[in-house]
Amino acid sequence: MVNPSLDVWVATGDGDGLSIGGNHMIHMLRRNLNIKVLLFNNQIYGLTKGQYSPTSLLGQVTKSTPAGVIDFPFIPVSLALGxxxxxxxxxxxxxxxxxxxxxxxxxxxxxxxxxxxYQNCNVFNDGAFFQFTEKETKDDHIVYLEHGKPLLFGKERQRGIRLNGFRPEAVSLKDGKYSASDLLVHDEKDSTLAFILANMIHNPDLPRPMGVFLALEHPTYEEQMADQIARAKSRKGEGDLQKLLDGEETWVIK
Ligand SMILES: Cc1ncc(C[n+]2csc(CCOP(=O)(O)OP(=O)(O)O)c2C)c(N)n1
Structure with missing residues (x-):
């Protein structure tokens, strides 16, 4: 029987977590099992020496795609939200x-x-995330999500993200046209906003969001199962396995 108070941790790569284990991943998330997944995305199969993975980018040249990847990558955050x-x-x-x-x-x-x-694979896909991680470029290419705070980025935090309808756009706070009060304020409880933020990846002019996209409070699968069993026991009493196996439809052959 599953222990509702037990945390299980899983560390996986993008290949194992999204292709081989993709089915388990989506249903585990959907059921809200008490499992914590750290998905190390290096956009390549490293251990098996550099084949393309489900997060490899369109056109990426790898050992198994010498003329470039021709399928579209998973966006792990979007997959998890979905x-x-x-x-x-x-x-x-x-x-x-x-x-x-x-x-x-x-x-x-x-x-x-x-x-x-995001994890650098220095052997088979070196530098895949450098624009987000290196000193010279990161301030202009990432935006940290903080609950209840406006989305600000840039070296002097003089740029921000505002919503134009459902479309996020990057604006400058320098020329007086926009101020911090015009910016999108992050809300970890808003699943619609989480999808909008996840989709920012499709627009190269927007910084890449880092942080908590969504944090909702739902009962876990384990708790619900324990509750259901407790309720059944209080209604029907402790079960008797032998009685169940014998049932009403069994008979003894002599
Ligand atoms: C449960 C399980 N055990 C063993 C394997 C075999 N296996 C395939 S890839 C791999 C290593 C993956 O390393 P990781 O750093 O997550 O990804 P990489 O970028 O090297 O592909 C292993 C152990 C597996 N896929 N699943």
Whole structure:
């Protein structure tokens, strides 16, 4: 029997987690099992020496795609949101402080937690995330999501994200046209907003969001199962396995 108070941690790569284990992943998230997933995304199969994975980019040249990848990649955060995950976050290998905070948040979350971690593979896909992780470029290419705070980015935090209808756009706060009060304010409880933020990946002019996209409070699968069993027992009393096996429709052959 599953112990409702037990946390299970899974560390997986993008290949194992989204192709081989993709089916398990989506249903585990949908059911809100108390499992914390750290998905290390390096956009390649590393251990097996550099074949393309489900997160490899369109056109990416790998050992198994010498003329370039011709299929569209999974966006792990979008996949998790679409699978009804109750906790979805993104972090980076080269920002260990923020990564630590995301792991803490996953640990504190009630139920399934999904943390995508951008991870450099220095052998088969070196530099895949450098624009987000390196000193010279990261300030203009990432935006940290903080619950209740406006989305600000840039070296002097003079740029922000505002919503134009359902479409996020990057604006400058320097020329006086927009101020911080015009910006999108992050809300971890808003699943519509989480999808909008996940979709920012499709627009190269927008920074990549890092942090907690969504954190919802739902009962876990384990708790609901324990409750259901307790309710059945209080209604019908303790079960008797032998009696159940014998049933009313069995007979003895002599
Ligand atoms: C449960 C399980 N055990 C063993 C394997 C075999 N296996 C395939 S890839 C791999 C290593 C994956 O390493 P990781 O750093 O997650 O990804 P990489 O970028 O190297 O592909 C292993 C152990 C597996 N797929 N699943």
């Amino acid at each position: 699978a009804q995950a109750t906790f979805v976050a993104r972090a980076m290998d080269r920002d260990p402080k923020h990564l630590q905070e995301m792991v803490r948040r996953a640990e504190a979350h009630h139920g399934a937690a999904f943390v995508e971690i």
